[in-house]
Amino acid sequence: MMNPIKVLVVDDSAFMRALIKDLLSNNKRIQVIGTARNGLDALDKIKRLNPDVVTLDVEMPVMDGIDALKKIMSESPLPVIMVSSTTTEGAKNTILAMQYGAFDFIAKPSGSISLDLYKVKDELINRILETKRVNLKQLIQADPIEPKPLTTIDDNWKQCSVLKTNSYRQGKKLVLIGTSTGGPRALEKVLTRLPGNLQAPILVVQHMPKGFTRSLAERLDAISEIHVKEAENGEIIQNGVAYIAPGGMHLIIRKVGKTLVTELSTEPPLKGHRPSVDKLFSSASQLQEYHKLAVIMTGMGSDGTEGLKQLKQSKNIYAIAESEKTAIIFGMPKSAINSGYIDCVTDLEKIADQITKIINEG
Structure with missing residues (x-):
């Protein structure tokens, strides 16, 4: 059997940390190796526990999810899944997180403390399992890349050419x-x-x-x-x-x-x-x-x-x-x-x- 994906759960609510950990622990392919209560705590735990994936709350005291994400992607890049509220502010910050290198996000069904998080349990698990296929190099490429010519191309791929029709x-x-x-x-x-x-x-x-x-x-x-x-x-x-x-x-x-x-x-x-x-x-x-x-x-x-x-x-x-x-x-x-x-x-x-x-x- 393949090694389980090691996950660090980051949320300022002790209830949410316990709930997410509980939801994920039912899947044998996932191992929750730790939890953190804010962005600063998360950065310390990432260095000590070396997780494969981080689930990261957007709104937290001390250091919020956006600032934590920036530091994670510059210091210890790995797939980060944002766990976001569906408020207008939460949505804006989540979209911002995508630009800073977050792999994907899950929307909490209701409020910052979401008692019905089980509704998105399968979605969260699938996102974590998807990180096995992530192109991490592209994920951390936050700045625009200058176009480079394709040097190699698979046989069954077609290089772009000018349309044959006017x-x-x-x-x-x-x-x-x-x-x-x-x-x-x-x-x-x-x-x-x-x-x-x-x-x-x-x-x-x-x-x-x-x-x-x-x-x-x-x-x-x-x-x-x-x-x-x-x-x-x-x-x-x-x-x-x-x-x-x-x-x-x-x-x-x-x-x-x-x-x-x-x-x-x-x-x-x-x-x-x-x-x-x-x-x-x-x-x-x-x-x-x-x-x-x-x-x-x-x-x-x-x-x-x-x-x-x-x-x-x-x-x-x-x-x-x-x-x-x-x-x-x-x-x-x-x-x-x-x-x-x-x-x-x-x-x-x-x-x-x-x-x-x-x-x-x-």
Whole structure:
């Protein structure tokens, strides 16, 4: 049997520390090796206990989760899972934590002392188990990396090339982006590098619970040339605007007259996801006269691959996958690449340039 994943639990509430420890201790693949009551205590315990993963509360006295995370990623980098309240402030700090290198986060079902934390027990355990596959080098790469040419590429991967058709110059265009674990930072690197005059709307599905996508959109909007917003039901979508699917709702795109309109749906999750990348891609596959550019980036699982198949069958589609070199978790891009439906595999830092060239230059 493989060695269990060693976890340090950090929370200022003794009750929450005991509850999280209890929830995790039922899983044989996880061993809680210690607890800490604030960020300062956590830094000391990390050096002494050498955990594989840290669960970190956001709001704590002495040293809060954000300051602790910065120090962890600079002094003893390892996967950190934020355990956050769903308040507006909690959501903002959680999104900030993603930019500082947190691996992922779990939303407490209610308040800072969440008696019903058992509701997200499986989610928390799955996040911890996912850290086995993390690309730690990318996680600690907080500063933008200068694009470097790909020197090697797997045989079944395709290097990006100029589109063989000039039809992208004329037709209506649509950018579709799907991502999950590691996605907030990946989206920052892509969306902030797109020009404000991008000649297409951008529809984004980022796996994230309700209450957090608005903070993500607001942060990205503040640092991007394009406008970034949480999608609303019935919006007429416009060029140079990125619409992020709200947590807990599918984002669907429909043609109404001569325009494209967003539709938010509470239909059941698809393969465990709502929003679902497959759902967005599938709805876009119905838009025959639009040229679609689909991008699949970091994330666990295979969401997006089935939708990509439907897009390919509908023609007028160019598909990009993030490379293994830069993906924090290479699950979703790998699944898409293995399907044979990807036209281009490239590093994260080059994706925005590819989008701009294809959309604005054709």
